[in-house]
Amino acid sequence: MPGNTIGKSLILTTYGESHGTQIGGILDGMPSGIEIDLDQVQQALDRRRPGQSHLTTERNEEDAVVFHSGLFEGKTTGTPIAFSISNKDHRSKDYTQIKDIYRPSHADYVYQAKYGHRDYRGGGRSSARETACRVVAGALAVQIIPSIEVKAWVSAVGPIKLAVPFEELNLSAIDKHPTRCPHQETADQMETYIEKCRAASDSTGGIVTAVATGVPVGLGEPVFDKLQADLAKALMGINAVKGFEIGSGFSSSEMTGSLHNDIINEDFSTVTNNAGGIVGGLSNGAPIEIRIAFKPVATIGKEQQTVKKNGESTVIAAKGRHDPCVVPRAVPIVEAMIQLVLADHYLRNLKYNA
Amino acid sequence: MPGNTIGKSLILTTYGESHGTQIGGILDGMPSGIEIDLDQVQQALDRRRPGQSHLTTERNEEDAVVFHSGLFEGKTTGTPIAFSISNKDHRSKDYTQIKDIYRPSHADYVYQAKYGHRDYRGGGRSSARETACRVVAGALAVQIIPSIEVKAWVSAVGPIKLAVPFEELNLSAIDKHPTRCPHQETADQMETYIEKCRAASDSTGGIVTAVATGVPVGLGEPVFDKLQADLAKALMGINAVKGFEIGSGFSSSEMTGSLHNDIINEDFSTVTNNAGGIVGGLSNGAPIEIRIAFKPVATIGKEQQTVKKNGESTVIAAKGRHDPCVVPRAVPIVEAMIQLVLADHYLRNLKYNA
Amino acid sequence: MPGNTIGKSLILTTYGESHGTQIGGILDGMPSGIEIDLDQVQQALDRRRPGQSHLTTERNEEDAVVFHSGLFEGKTTGTPIAFSISNKDHRSKDYTQIKDIYRPSHADYVYQAKYGHRDYRGGGRSSARETACRVVAGALAVQIIPSIEVKAWVSAVGPIKLAVPFEELNLSAIDKHPTRCPHQETADQMETYIEKCRAASDSTGGIVTAVATGVPVGLGEPVFDKLQADLAKALMGINAVKGFEIGSGFSSSEMTGSLHNDIINEDFSTVTNNAGGIVGGLSNGAPIEIRIAFKPVATIGKEQQTVKKNGESTVIAAKGRHDPCVVPRAVPIVEAMIQLVLADHYLRNLKYNA
Amino acid sequence: MPGNTIGKSLILTTYGESHGTQIGGILDGMPSGIEIDLDQVQQALDRRRPGQSHLTTERNEEDAVVFHSGLFEGKTTGTPIAFSISNKDHRSKDYTQIKDIYRPSHADYVYQAKYGHRDYRGGGRSSARETACRVVAGALAVQIIPSIEVKAWVSAVGPIKLAVPFEELNLSAIDKHPTRCPHQETADQMETYIEKCRAASDSTGGIVTAVATGVPVGLGEPVFDKLQADLAKALMGINAVKGFEIGSGFSSSEMTGSLHNDIINEDFSTVTNNAGGIVGGLSNGAPIEIRIAFKPVATIGKEQQTVKKNGESTVIAAKGRHDPCVVPRAVPIVEAMIQLVLADHYLRNLKYNA
Numbered sequence A, B, C, D: 001m002p003g004n005t006i007g008k009s010l011i012l013t014t015y016g017e018s019h020g021t022q023i024g025g026i027l028d029g030m031p032s033g034i035e036i037d038l039d040q041v042q043q044a045l046d047r048r049r050p051g052q053s054h055l056t057t058e059r060n061e062e063d064a065v066v067f068h069s070g071l072f073e074g075k076t077t078g079t080p081i082a083f084s085i086s087n088k089d090h091r092s093k094d095y096t097q098i099k100d101i102y103r104p105s106h107a108d109y110v111y112q113a114k115y116g117h118r119d120y121r122g123g124g125r126s127s128a129r130e131t132a133c134r135v136v137a138g139a140l141a142v143q144i145i146p147s148i149e150v151k152a153w154v155s156a157v158g159p160i161k162l163a164v165p166f167e168e169l170n171l172s173a174i175d176k177h178p179t180r181c182p183h184q185e186t187a188d189q190m191e192t193y194i195e196k197c198r199a200a201s202d203s204t205g206g207i208v209t210a211v212a213t214g215v216p217v218g219l220g221e222p223v224f225d226k227l228q229a230d231l232a233k234a235l236m237g238i239n240a241v242k243g244f245e246i247g248s249g250f251s252s253s254e255m256t257g258s259l260h261n262d263i264i265n266e267d268f269s270t271v272t273n274n275a276g277g278i279v280g281g282l283s284n285g286a287p288i289e290i291r292i293a294f295k296p297v298a299t300i301g302k303e304q305q306t307v308k309k310n311g312e313s314t315v316i317a318a319k320g321r322h323d324p325c326v327v328p329r330a331v332p333i334v335e336a337m338i339q340l341v342l343a344d345h346y347l348r349n350l351k352y353n354a
Helices: A040-048 A107-117 A128-144 A169-178 A182-200 A227-236 A247-256 A327-348 B037-046 B110-114 B128-144 B171-176 B185-201 B227-236 B247-255 B327-348 C036-050 C108-115 C129-144 C169-176 C186-200 C229-237 C249-254 C328-350 D038-048 D108-115 D130-145 D171-176 D184-199 D227-236 D249-254 D327-348
Strands: A011-015 A022-028 A065-068 A081-087 A149-157 A205-215 A241-246 A288-294 A304-308 A313-317 B009-013 B022-028 B065-067 B082-084 B149-159 B206-213 B241-244 B286-294 B306-309 B313-316 C012-017 C020-026 C063-066 C081-086 C147-158 C207-211 C242-248 C288-294 C304-308 C312-317 D011-015 D022-028 D066-067 D083-086 D149-157 D206-213 D241-246 D288-296 D304-308 D313-316
Touching: A011 A128, A011 D011, A011 D022, A022 D011, A022 D022, A022 D184, A040 A065, A040 A327, A081 A128, A081 A247, A081 B009, A107 A182, A128 A327, A149 A182, A149 A327, A169 C328, A205 A327, A205 B247, A227 A241, A227 A288, A227 A327, A227 B171, A227 B241, A241 A247, A241 B009, A241 B227, A247 B206, A247 B241, A247 B286, A247 C147, A288 A327, A288 D171, A327 B171, A327 B327, B009 B128, B009 C012, B009 C020, B022 C020, B037 B065, B037 B128, B037 B327, B082 B128, B082 C229, B128 B327, B149 B171, B149 B185, B149 B327, B171 D171, B227 B241, B227 B286, B227 B327, B227 C207, B241 B247, B247 D227, B286 B327, B313 C169, B327 D288, C012 C129, C020 C129, C036 C129, C036 C328, C063 D130, C081 C129, C081 D171, C129 C328, C147 C186, C147 C328, C207 C328, C207 D249, C229 C242, C229 C288, C229 C328, C242 D227, C242 D249, C249 D206, C249 D288, C288 C328, D022 D130, D038 D066, D038 D327, D130 D313, D130 D327, D149 D171, D149 D184, D206 D327, D227 D241, D227 D288, D227 D327, D241 D249, D288 D327
Parallel strands: none
Antiparallel strands: A011 A022, A022 A081, A065 A081, A149 A205, A205 A288, A241 A288, A241 B241, A304 A313, B009 B022, B022 B082, B065 B082, B149 B206, B206 B286, B241 B286, B306 B313, C012 C020, C020 C081, C063 C081, C147 C207, C207 C288, C242 C288, C242 D241, C304 C312, D011 D022, D022 D083, D066 D083, D149 D206, D206 D288, D241 D288, D304 D313
């Protein structure tokens, strides 16, 4: 039973392999009559594209999204919105090196075990290329809830951490630095660290922090589809993510109730936001604050021990240029998944009136 | 659109409010012909029950599960298994104190906002009492995959942390200490800390670590229903959970690829397990290692500032006896949710043969 | 993968075997704050009960529905509504006669083949007893859309047919005759025919006609969840149903377009209703008119050739008293399934407002 | 909440409007490693194409399906199969005539009411053009179950009916006659009747009969996803379908149990097949026999009374050439929907082995 669909009222299904002719998806459930800014979608996609800065790979993908249905005279029609993105850079390559090898911390072996074969062309479906479709869908989805703004940024790269509360950050500066960290000094340190990893033919992990503001009160469907549960699922499904926190997150485990409880004001807002904007599985109107941990990229230039498909020992070292840190490019993907979940729950929460 | 159902091939739907006459659920999708050990189910439930040790509340619930269908002559029939648990302790109480108050960090305000009313009787559906149904379902589910063993334990209470790798722990000792920490010395410190919180009319958070061994290779359905994504959803939906990590988790963000990559042995096992048993969204046969952060219990005896439904400021202090730390009781709930997800994905992964 | 759930926004899951201790279900998705008339639910259930007239069996079931959750102070809370009905008449019986026999046109053989065993106690889950849960759920569901009225009646029993258009029938007379045919003269003929079948130790089929009025315009979700598609699924899933028609139904195949097209009036109503209230998969506000064919009851007193589980030939004749015609008792079940589908689509159609 | 997806283990989602640039879909859940004959898919599609015979319209669509993913080296990969079909004939046309008119028995009015706008270009999503995607998906799906053969043919056109049991028909002759009726004499009469309707600027309905042989025993998931229920849903969702019968169908309502019951042979086959291959919601290995009623095409050349969007009375007569009878072209669509449902249930029924 497959798993290429997410959402219940706003339903995204994606397809496509890294080195097929195209990738794409169908977003079903967009209400009719909504004016859609297609430039906004392309801009989101451009932020994810490789080759944006000297920190990332040079895969030459134009990544222009094309829409095939569901839009008429600039508005949604209420029918499914299909879109596709060409894989321009899928020319036949020399996969001899990896065709018969299981790379460390890649999906090669488990895909072979599950599907009985392996699409060795650039990782096939397990490649992060599929996340481009998530970005398209998220940028469409968010347009149904004008009050909501979702912002993500890089808050850690390896040991370099940004500890400033989001209210004190200039979030409009996120895209001004190749690291997508909105704090110049920290960003510069991150850049240096990434360059150092690259020089060592190595890679680094990092953390993305995201904040959604303007979320209406009451989104989420207990007891299993609580808002934080669906956010966790959506975000943990992004390639390389190893951890998810909301609000006080892991630090809450060290706190006492009297310190952790968010005192309620007379207007029902809260003094603190340890909840991270979600209480009892429902949004409470405060900013939803999330942190996502990304492991370092598995593909590195350094030599590593590994095995062939036949179990024979071998050594592998990735050729060519590889991203030493994908976390800056993950920022729009994180935003998109949050946008999708919020829009889905917004529609799931539509009010009944007799 | 509601959210009281989880799973796609093995489907659990639960019902019931804290102070109704009973809670229960339907587990649909259990294959036919499986011998079920009902004692095992009751034992799992007993581990969650309040009043097991001097550390927990004394709510007098027998929590005996009754099965209504789907079992015949000791085996599953392939039809839905319905079960219920009586709420024996739901006698009318004095809710005057909280009926018109929104308690800090409780779901009172958001439930009122979403549903237009509030079941003030012990929290209604937002009470953790519903998790008893999860435990029943998990203990049934795990019986379809005999190879799998899921073990959870308390690895942190407030600032007291257990840093021993799971292979070095005596997991059979988990239930021998009221804290459910299998390391005697650490467990004793946790107990002391919990008692201290209680004495201060306060509460504490903590962390549960869980390990699933014997998981077949290939469970998980990319790209949205990756195994870690569904585990994250299942676990983040438990009351009070604020964070989820798998394998190297948040620490992976600080690591380099050369350090983090799990080198593959000639038998396709890995030298290290930073992946936490899941690569590319699929189980790789290594132990699945998860850590879950629980915030401190919101209900505390200390006086706190809060508001009435009409927005008027007031002060609240919980009466009677309350759990200063629910993390030990969360252990069987964590296990159950992991069991449910693994069993669901086991059935989703059944092999096609022409 | 199981199939005991129906609906997407209003979701019913049922459980229970004919001779277990109880049957029941969970109805999830009922909006909060709706006053529920529980007597109305019990009355619907009473109409399905055996032993109501001299035409039906005498199984002594009180069929009192009990609610366990989701209702508080007379209103829905927005949480799942669980209910159960005891099987009072499930005393141990002598199943020796059928335990090792596959009865003609019963599910005995296919259940054995699919599930690897057979619940021989009164048909287990394949018994029509499960339809009691459908009646409860339908009677709850319809209370969310006060404008809608669903009426069903018996329009044919064997060769005896009622050909009067529904507008000319006195639908308040449906329950006044044991056949549930609202046309006295035809009803009397049906009764005579049923008695004749009984006297011959035989059974008869029949047809139920149903009309839903007051349905808002626009219910239905093309292209796969068109309203008539979901109605067909819901009704074809009732035991013994062999055919489904809407509006002009099979007779439309003989008509020309100029005759069949429903001319639109200036108020957008139509002159005729060959559409049966649904155009392009969407309700158009006209009455939804459906006809359902029921095959004759398979259990008959007459001797029939059949086989044992081991393939040996044998002869079977049902002992005791059996319903010669279940169609009158099917009337509330048909109504319930229509109510469920309409309520589900009503909620699926809730309007988005930015 | 949208409805453009069908199936639970084998999941089809389609998109596309009649006069957009393309239509297409994603078929998710195809097992990996299956050799796919793409010619077989194109051939099925060719059978649905307009302009195949002098009986149908001349819309000049090449209808070449293109695959974008899920296939590698001639086999399925286990990832989603995306496909598209260009709308070559979607050049801008003069829609002035119908833009402001609600045509009788078309979806114009209800689409406007539901979606707040109307895609007047050839019916938009309500056009039967979307069924091309169903044909592609069905032709892919059936390739996973080699034992199954699904054959459909035209068994009635207006008053001309074919009453020969399917075993006596030469089903290889179906495509040899433009009517797709495999009985030469009846087929010729049908053709004459269709020509007569065309000459009168009118249209006619008809009936398609379908038989699926080689279906394994035990497909279907009671109590709501019985095999006949899902078949009914799939087929009632095809444009213009007004009725569905299985096995004895509506005629069963006139029969007695002793006549209708299918006596079981010593090899568990049945002497008769009134069941139509499904008992208790499960396939029993006998041929699945279905009859589907199609109403006459709504678009006719004859003048008809109707209304404008503003409620003003007007007269309409379709210009140009229109299909007087779509039933022959519906044959591959009926086959496809049956293939999809059987393949979905085949995968839902995969066997658990501990």
